[in-house]
Amino acid sequence: MKVDRRLQNVYQSLLNHFGPQGWWPLYSKETGSIEYHKNDYSFPKNEKQSFEISVGAILTQNTSWKNVEKALHHLHQRQLLTPEPIRNLSIHALALIIKSSGYHTQKAKKLHAFVDFLQSGKTMIREHLLDVWGIGQETADSILLYAYRQPTFVIDAYTQRIFERLGFGKKDYGQRQQSFLQHLPNEVALFQEYHALLVALGKDFCKKNKPLCEKCPLRKECNYFLQRTSAADCES
């Protein structure tokens, strides 16, 4: 089957199983907590929300979102979800506030580097983001796709694991990203939803050590599942 068709099938299977994910989660004034907005791709509504998403993208590097939410909550309580106040905080003070997100000293430095970038007035393009200390390819693409609605595909550890197991081969970041960009319609909402769905699958089924292949919504199109089941057949 052609790559574009396979990618569409995977997307449909995931959407059917999980439904829309409502990424990126954002602080809600009404509820006072972080909420998802399913079936609404009109976010972010303003610069402040773009900034909140960017901060979340940096804080969630190799860290569970739960830990990031705590840190975002602390930042929100202190009115620190805009660039100016963050710039005026010392690395040490900022680090304490975001401590729950892990690597807090590093991430405090990264946030400073990012607000300096915003103040520099440089255009929000991938090349410029990658020059910012602490922003690598995935964080850059997350910021571009979710905070600034630019069509790009985010490749995270889940995506790499899932597509390697499905049988799409081992690829580096750029190669994997190209396989999506070249074979899918160039739509922000699709790229946002697809990545969010892959994270859902990675968390719930396609886990690193103990994947739940038997119940996985993609098992019928997965090399890894076929391989495991045939191996089990041999043993029995």
Add this chain to the structure above:
DNA sequence: TACCAGGTCCTCG
């Protein structure tokens, strides 16, 4: 108790 989590940077060969 280890291992994992929506990575990135730095160093070394």
Add this chain to the structure above:
DNA sequence: CGAGGACATGGT
């Protein structure tokens, strides 16, 4: 380049 280590907290 690519592998390997450092960075750190909280959940299972």
